[in-house]
Amino acid sequence: MRSALTLATAALLALTCSANAASLDGLSVDVTNESEAVLCAEKDNVAISFANKDVRSFRIEAAHPVYLAAGMRDNYEADWTACDMSADPSYQAPGQPRKVTLYEETELWVVGYAFPAFWRPSTATVRIGDRVEKGLHLLQVWVLRTDGAEEVLVLYPQDGYWRPRPMTPPNMRNTGYGSSFLVGPVEVDGRPVVKFKEVAFDPKSRTFTLTFEKGGSATLKMASVDKNKLALDVAFDRSIDGGPFAMLRSMYVTEFNNDMARIALREKGAKGWLEENIMKFGKAHATDIWMGRLSPSQHNTSSPDIVFNSFSDGPYPKRPKSEPPPTIEPKKP
Numbered sequence: 001m002r003s004a005l006t007l008a009t010a011a012l013l014a015l016t017c018s019a020n021a022a023s024l025d026g027l028s029v030d031v032t033n034e035s036e037a038v039l040c041a042e043k044d045n046v047a048i049s050f051a052n053k054d055v056r057s058f059r060i061e062a063a064h065p066v067y068l069a070a071g072m073r074d075n076y077e078a079d080w081t082a083c084d085m086s087a088d089p090s091y092q093a094p095g096q097p098r099k100v101t102l103y104e105e106t107e108l109w110v111v112g113y114a115f116p117a118f119w120r121p122s123t124a125t126v127r128i129g130d131r132v133e134k135g136l137h138l139l140q141v142w143v144l145r146t147d148g149a150e151e152v153l154v155l156y157p158q159d160g161y162w163r164p165r166p167m168t169p170p171n172m173r174n175t176g177y178g179s180s181f182l183v184g185p186v187e188v189d190g191r192p193v194v195k196f197k198e199v200a201f202d203p204k205s206r207t208f209t210l211t212f213e214k215g216g217s218a219t220l221k222m223a224s225v226d227k228n229k230l231a232l233d234v235a236f237d238r239s240i241d242g243g244p245f246a247m248l249r250s251m252y253v254t255e256f257n258n259d260m261a262r263i264a265l266r267e268k269g270a271k272g273w274l275e276e277n278i279m280k281f282g283k284a285h286a287t288d289i290w291m292g293r294l295s296p297s298q299h300n301t302s303s304p305d306i307v308f309n310s311f312s313d314g315p316y317p318k319r320p321k322s323e324p325p326p327t328i329e330p331k332k333p
Helices: 002-017
Strands: 029-033 046-051 057-063 098-104 108-114 125-128 131-134 138-145 148-156 161-164 180-183 196-202 207-212 217-225 229-236 246-250 252-254 262-267 274-277 283-292 305-312
Touching: 046 283, 098 125, 098 131, 148 229, 246 305
Parallel strands: 125 196
Antiparallel strands: 029 046, 029 283, 046 246, 057 229, 057 305, 098 108, 108 138, 125 131, 138 148, 148 161, 161 180, 180 246, 196 207, 207 217, 217 229, 262 274, 262 283, 283 305
């Protein structure tokens, strides 16, 4: 019991220090658990939705789990035990996978991939400057680090899924991806998706502009990325009514086999945080939401914790007063 309390205290300290979770004065949003129990570790069964028709902007942060340390066993191999994907839809196209470098400079690369098969039709276009690409299933954003380059953000333009990751600490070579998130009008089409008409990226401001099939748009800006966290600022051109404006997707089979096991929320007006196993959580009305782990998992052991906070009815998220200016590190090899 004592060790569990120690881990919980350390996690909340990491949450407030590394992930800047305590915005506290932001709008509160409806947080709803739409998860389902599964046996397959490669199915995203965790679904936490966020809804409030007044929200125009907010922040998402990915931070290393509190237990991350050099020399730990870091497993990120797939686990297909008890998995039957035969019923999943798949759209097959002729040819081999196609890789294209969409943008390249010293400190930033954007790479796209088109696969022969994907579970949805490929209708969204991708634009960087005057370059327009159709049929891309995956975008990777790479940034410079002292010994090369590192992938920190992934987007699947055809179903709206993002995967974030902070830069690897200096005592490790790589860390794993884990949970995903959706931004925009979330709808269910086989599974939860956000349908894009177009995805545009501005390398100078490191900002994605997302045009939705249902109308409206949003920007997602890489506000900062370093060895502690990746911070993303999201702003909508209009409020999203009638459903969630964002969703966290992840995987949970057991406490020892998951990509995300715990949730902590700061409910509006509450004097303390609500903490739960993520599968036992129901609903809450909260200003700050942390989702992650307190102990290592055998699946994607180093995958990051995720924070949603700073919900605002204005076009840009409100930043905590103590937060330093945005940075991108490192700047030089």
